[in-house]
Amino acid sequence: MWNIAVKNERTTEDIALGIRRRVFEHAMRNNGGYLSQACSSAEQLAWLYNEELNLGAPTLPMIPKPFEGVPHADNPDYHTGAGYNGPFEPEYDRLFIAPAHYALVAYATLIETGRMAAEGLEMFNKDGSSVEMIGAEHSPGMEVHNGTLGIGLSTAAGLAWARKRKGEKGRVWVYMSDGEVQEGQTWEAIQCCAHHRIDNVKAIMDVNRQQCDGAMDSVMEVGDIKTKMENFGAVVVEVDAHNVNDMREAAKTKHDGKPLIILANSNPFHAMPILEERFPRLHYVRFKSEEERARMNISIADSLGVDPIDYAH
Amino acid sequence: MVEMVSRPYERAFEKHALANPEVLCISADLTSSCEIDKFRDNHPDQFLSMGMAEQNMMSFCGGLGLAGYRPFIHTFGVFTYRRPYDQLMASIAYPRRKVRIMGFLPGITTPGGMTHQAIEDISVMRSMPNMTILETGDATEVESICEAADSIDGPVYCRVLRGSMPRLFDTPIKVGEMRELSLGNDVLIVTAGITTEEAMRATKALEAAGVSVRHLHLHTIKPFNAEAILDHINAVKGGVITLENHVTEGGIGSLVAEVMADNGVGKKLRRLGLKDTYAHGGSRAYLMRYYGLDALALTQGVEDLLGQKLGITETDLAEARVDAVHSLAKAEGL
Numbered sequence: 001m002w003n004i005a006v007k008n009e010r011t012t013e014d015i016a017l018g019i020r021r022r023v024f025e026h027a028m029r030n031n032g033g034y035l036s037q038a039c040s041s042a043e044q045l046a047w048l049y050n051e052e053l054n055l056g057a058p059t060l061p062m063i064p065k066p067f068e069g070v071p072h073a074d075n076p077d078y079h080t081g082a083g084y085n086g087p088f089e090p091e092y093d094r095l096f097i098a099p100a101h102y103a104l105v106a107y108a109t110l111i112e113t114g115r116m117a118a119e120g121l122e123m124f125n126k127d128g129s130s131v132e133m134i135g136a137e138h139s140p141g142m143e144v145h146n147g148t149l150g151i152g153l154s155t156a157a158g159l160a161w162a163r164k165r166k167g168e169k170g171r172v173w174v175y176m177s178d179g180e181v182q183e184g185q186t187w188e189a190i191q192c193c194a195h196h197r198i199d200n201v202k203a204i205m206d207v208n209r210q211q212c213d214g215a216m217d218s219v220m221e222v223g224d225i226k227t228k229m230e231n232f233g234a235v236v237v238e239v240d241a242h243n244v245n246d247m248r249e250a251a252k253t254k255h256d257g258k259p260l261i262i263l264a265n266s267n268p269f270h271a272m273p274i275l276e277e278r279f280p281r282l283h284y285v286r287f288k289s290e291e292e293r294a295r296m297n298i299s300i301a302d303s304l305g306v307d308p309i310d311y312a313h
Numbered sequence: 314m315v316e317m318v319s320r321p322y323e324r325a326f327e328k329h330a331l332a333n334p335e336v337l338c339i340s341a342d343l344t345s346s347c348e349i350d351k352f353r354d355n356h357p358d359q360f361l362s363m364g365m366a367e368q369n370m371m372s373f374c375g376g377l378g379l380a381g382y383r384p385f386i387h388t389f390g391v392f393t394y395r396r397p398y399d400q401l402m403a404s405i406a407y408p409r410r411k412v413r414i415m416g417f418l419p420g421i422t423t424p425g426g427m428t429h430q431a432i433e434d435i436s437v438m439r440s441m442p443n444m445t446i447l448e449t450g451d452a453t454e455v456e457s458i459c460e461a462a463d464s465i466d467g468p469v470y471c472r473v474l475r476g477s478m479p480r481l482f483d484t485p486i487k488v489g490e491m492r493e494l495s496l497g498n499d500v501l502i503v504t505a506g507i508t509t510e511e512a513m514r515a516t517k518a519l520e521a522a523g524v525s526v527r528h529l530h531l532h533t534i535k536p537f538n539a540e541a542i543l544d545h546i547n548a549v550k551g552g553v554i555t556l557e558n559h560v561t562e563g564g565i566g567s568l569v570a571e572v573m574a575d576n577g578v579g580k581k582l583r584r585l586g587l588k589d590t591y592a593h594g595g596s597r598a599y600l601m602r603y604y605g606l607d608a609l610a611l612t613q614g615v616e617d618l619l620g621q622k623l624g625i626t627e628t629d630l631a632e633a634r635v636d637a638v639h640s641l642a643k644a645e646g647l
Contacts, residue, residue, distance in 0.1 A: 071409045071443065081406075137408060145403045146377065154369045155404055158376020161361075166380070170537065188369035195364070286338070 012050045012244045015112045016042035020271055021127040021304050022108040026121055027035075028297050028309035032286030034104045034278040036275055040208040040241060040266035041102060045109040045175065045193065047247045048204070053093045053173060055088035058088030064140050065132045071137075082143035083114050090168035094159060096143060098152025099177035101283075103142075106175075116140050150183030150242075152176065153203060157193050157259070160201040174203040176261075181222050187232055193259040194233020204252070204262040206241065214280030227261055234261045241266030275298040316480040318452035322415075322473060323348040326385065329459035331351055336463065337377060337384045339363055341370055344568060347387035347417050348475055366431040367392050371400035378410030383463060389415025389423070390431035390472060394438070406443045409467040413459075419448070419472035419506055420558030420587075421604065426594035431472075432587050438470045438536055438564025446534040447488070448472040450481065450509040457485030461532075464488060467584055472506055479510060486532045491541060497525030500615055501549045503542070505531040505565050507597070508556040508606060515608040515625075517633040524551075531565055539572045544571060552581035552618045556611050561586040583614045609632070 010018075014048045019042040024053050027033030037153045046097075048056075060083035075186040086092055104124060110116035120140060123129040152174050160172040171302045180186050191202055222228075226236045235255035239246035241264035250262045267274045268282050274296055278285055287293035295313075301308040326349060330336045338360045344350045351563030353360045363370040367388070373499045374384040386393060394401055405412045416431060423429045438444045438514055445465045455474055464470045465488070482492065494509070495516055504512040509530045516526045527549050529542065546553055546569075553573070554641040555566040573582060612625040617632050 071407060073443075137403075144379070145407055148399050148403055150368075151372045151404055152370030152399055153593035154378040154400070155379070157369075158373035159379050160376070161373075162377050162380030162382055183370040188364075189373075190364065192363065192369050192373060196361070222610070 005024050010050070011298060012043065012046045013297055015046040015050050015109070015285065016091040017271075017304065018112040019022050019105060019108040021306055022111060022121060023104055024272070024300050024304055026104065026108075026124065026308050027285065028293070028311045031293065032184050032284065034101060035272060035285045036208070036210065036282035037102050037206075037231050038105045038108070038267045039270040039272050040268050040273065041105055041206045042271075043244055044204055044206060044264050044266075045105060046112070047097065048173065048175065049109050049113040049115070049250065052251055053085075053095060054091070054170065056089060056092050058085070058115045059083035060140070062293075063122050064116065064123060064130050066128050067138065078138075080137045081140045084110055084140045085143075089164050090163075090166070090170055092170045094143065094170065095141075095173045096156050097135055097141065097154045097175045098146050098180060099149060099175070100135035100142070102175070102177070103133065103139060106135065106141050107131060110141050112176050118182055124224065149177070150185040151182045153186060153189040153201075154192070156201050156203075157189050157198050160198050161196055164198065164200055171200045174201065176203050177203040178205055178207040178209065178222070179216060179226065180205075181225055181228075182220050185270055190229060190232040190259065190261075194257075197257040198259060199255055199257050201259040202262075203259065204247070206266055207263050208266045208268045210268050210280070212283040218280065222227060229261055234259050236261050236263060238263045238265060240264075242270055272300045272303055274303070317477055318478045318480050319565070320348050320475070321452045321455040322458070322538065323351060325456045325459050327352050327356075329358070329463065330385070333383070333463065334359075335381060336385050337361055337382050339351050339374060339384045339386045340368065341365060341367055341388040341392060343387070343388050343417075346389070347415065347491050349387050366629045367397040368400050371397040371406040374412045375400075375404030377407075377566060378405070378412050383411045383413060385413045385415055385459070387415045387417070389418045390434050390613060390631055391418070391429055392435060393470070398437070398575070400443060406441050406588055409443050412468045413461075413462040414468070414470045415458075415473050416470060417473050417475050418473075421592050421600040422474070422507060422558070422597055423608065424594045424596060425555045427591045427617070430592055432592060433560050433563065434470070434472070435534060435559050435565070436567070439568070443467050444535065445469040447486065448506045448532055448534055449474050449477075450506050450532065452478050452480040453484070454486050456634075459488040461488050481513065483511060489533050489536065489538060491533070491538065492529040492530040492580070493545075494530055495526050497527045499525040499551045500527065500618060501545050501553045502526060502528045502611065503531065503553065503555045503565060503569055504528070504557070505534065506558050508558050509600070510584040511575055511606070511608040512556060512611055514630055514633045515611040515615075518608070518625045518629045519623070521629070522625055524615060524623065533557060534565060534568065539567055539575070541574055542569065543576055544576070546578055546580065552583070554583040554611070554614050554618055556606065557605070558606060559586050563587055581618055583618045585614050630645055
């Protein structure tokens with residue numbers, strides 16, 4: 001009934017465009033959304049799902065089930081949303097979306113790569129839905145709660161250490177955001193990976209230099225992330241976040257005994273240049289007026305090569 | 314004469330871990346302080362040093378749990394929830410990982426002062442959905458804590474004693490039960506951990522003064538068998554008194570109060586413990602006296618509860634004291 005994910009059936013660039021179109025349509029209909037995250041991260045998530053990750057076919061229904069309760073002794077049928085990334089087999093990779101605020105973009109990626117039905121996005125942030133605004137464990141494509149930023153890499157490190165011990169070939173990938181480097185836990189996690197020589201962890205970080213309050217430099221300067229990470233024991237490669245070839249090459253970097261972290265320098269307005277008007281408040285773009293909504297609708301639709309969204313209906 | 318046992322945890326953990334390969338020994342730079350240094354040296358393949366980085370350790374253990382391992386975290390109790398509270402909640406408690414948190418130095422059992430004394434840990438863990446709480450009160454309970462904790466389908470926080478300690482009981486912890494140490498009908502005394510030994514001493518003096526004591530020892534604090542304790546509450550005429558190595562808010566005093574209120578029990582309750590205060594650094598005996606956590610404080614509490622002077626003195630309690638208990642005990646160090 002639905003397309004089972006087939007890698008490289010479409011180009012990664014085409015999937016990235018599809019992600020942005022879906023997030024744009026969603027934001028227009030809902031008078032706002034995580035638009036800038038789609039600008040910065042679409043190629044990264046598209047590349048992960050379409051090329052880099054070794055995932056099996058989804059094990060959960062294409063149309064997400066409603067919320068079925070939190071983990072509890074009285075809820076034995078509970079499961080996470082990780083089944084959208086395929087089964088937990090030793091040879092397959094696992095993915096943690098560390099900034100759970102990218103959920104809207106991640107859901108759009110699942111749709112574009114044939115892992116979730118388009119109806120899933122209609123359930124976004126609706127009461128009783130599992131497709132939550134900040135990705136929860138039970139949300140499609142999620143395996144743990146990462147809503148408090150900084151815990152993703154540590155979780156991945158623990159799982160990766162365990163997988164190594166068990167001789168599993170599958171790797172553990174983490175999608176990270178640059179704001180997370182303000183959290184001390186990120187540095188604890190890197191030094192831990194280096195100390196225990198956990199080299200089946202790979203991360204790609206969306207370096208868009210933005211956080212909730214605005215530009216990171218105005219909120220808390222973090223300095224040279226690459227040098228700092230290298231000093232803590234990671235192998236670090238910088239790439240252009242909108243150049244898929246860059247990411248392909250970076251992922252081939254040898255990192256024996258160390259985690260690999262790809263710093264993807266991104267443009268928070270990429271493919272939606274009109275968003276620059278909203279700088280430095282890009283974290284969640286809620287339209288300030290009908291006039292602005294209409295103007296952005298026309299401009300972004302033009303940038304993405306689609307018709308403006310008829311959001312009145 | 315009460316038998317004194319030295320370092321029961323060290324042997325108990327090694328035995329349990331070697332019989333269960335999915336058990337991992339996790340340490341946060343307090344390896345010898347938590348009696349796992351020999352395990353580290355003898356079984357390095359099952360040992361993971363996480364350094365002084367508790368936030369990472371909690372989420373890392375969440376990842377280990379996700380892969381089917383059952384990590385035993387060893388550090389001082391206070392370091393397992395104050396700094397890494399968010400990680401404990403999000404990476405361990407919420408997803409019900411089988412992480413066994415061995416919290417050493419509960420309450421005032423350390424001269425380390427405020428930063429080292431876990432005085433509100435039970436309160437914190439009780440309010441955390443999915444968390445189980447166990448507490449050890451003697452050598453036998455410490456010897457059985459690993460097996461008891463590892464039987465839990467989810468995360469568990471344990472208050473663990475270390476060093477030299479008395480053997481008060483001869484049966485292991487049975488999760489979900491409580492120990493009935495005496496079955497009188499004037500007052501019900503409820504204790505856990507190190508306050509149980511104090512209450513056993515006080516019981517002798519109280520009985521000698523004509524008070525019939527019913528005494529319960531709790532090793533399973535959450536989940537809690539409310540019905541069982543309700544029967545005991547209903548069995549006494551004079552009221553209930555709790556004594557805990559913890560603040561009186563959110564610990565076993567609160568637990569008993571909730572059961573009484575929930576069931577409309579119209580009896581008096583006295584809750585002894587740290588009264589909305591931090592403690593400072595000092596020996597266990599000094600701190601228990603200073604903060605009113607010892608046998609004398611308990612007998613005075615019973616006097617208050619019953620509204621009558623019993624004339625029990627420190628000398629009476631000293632005579633009830635089993636000499637071997639403290640003469641062999643080493644001063645607690647860091």
